[in-house]
Amino acid sequence: MQNKKYWHGLLVRTKDRLSYEDHWFPFPFLLPLMLFLCIYGQFLPDLNPRRKNLSHVLHLKGDLQPKKALWLAISPYKNSLLINTSDQQDLLIPQKITKPSDLAPLKSYLTAKMQQIALSATLEKEADPGASLIILAVDKTLKYYHLRPFLYILAEVGISEYAFETLVPEEEENS
């Protein structure tokens, strides 16, 4: 009997509440919408492409980077060189190259990328000169002998224009 009274009272109160306009009702729908917009708007289109990059590049003012270019980060990792690519692949290469097969993972990656660029240029009937430019984000602790094998691989794969990434110093950025 008491239960019945409780439910009856609840029903009457709900009826009364719903009988007049209540302005807060769209908010429960807006909550997931705002959360979705916040997460989608921040993460998916503009995720920092350098979030896995371990290389600390030189602070130097250089030339502007093109929008479309291959990007590789080269940083020391234990006794090897860790290469992060722009499509979030990680390659490990020994610091001292003793045989050509040491560079095979990098060579196959770059070959596949060049084929992709050539295919898209053929399909679009338009070649973007910046598309085959490769930007190397080389850690400033590395020496030239670490870098030399990469230059040979670039030449072998058919890349003739390459660049080294630099970080614009803060005072230059603000000016």
Next chain:
Amino acid sequence: MMTISPMLQSKILKTKKRLSNNTWQHYCVFLGFFSALLVASFCLRISAMTAKYEMVTASIPIMSVPLKFPAALRQVGEKFGQIDQNSPVIVFGIHDFVFGHLKNFTKDLASDTNKHRISHEDGTPQAANLVADLKKWHEDQQKLFKIKNPGFVILLPQDSLPVAIILQVIQFLKGSGLYSKIILGSDIF
């Protein structure tokens, strides 16, 4: 005594009832939530945004090969220059810069008189002196032997040099206006 109309009375009662309900708490909760979302979006932008990066360019020379494929002849790349025996070369060592023509590091490698040396001071490469000497050297070569500055230089750094210093020298050479293309090489040591 003024009597309140029944309509106004019912409105006052309804307003009292509405205000006595705790729906204003919902406004505060949602306002707080949206403010938190706004703050969170700024924090998320920190993870999404990156610092400003630029680049120092270098080139690898291409060997021209005659193609028999007719369609390829319609698209011919512009030739920037040609590497020959008079192309300028800068050897970037640990103790000094040495520059000269390519033939001076190949055929006439043993001779000392055909190369120019600029020593580093306290281990610091004197890039400004190098550029000044290069400018004068190119002018002299143009006057005496009609050898023009081709607009590119072959840079041969020593293996043990840090990449950071090599990049600074490359950017300095490009910024001087003498060369627009730098070709990195190796294996002279």
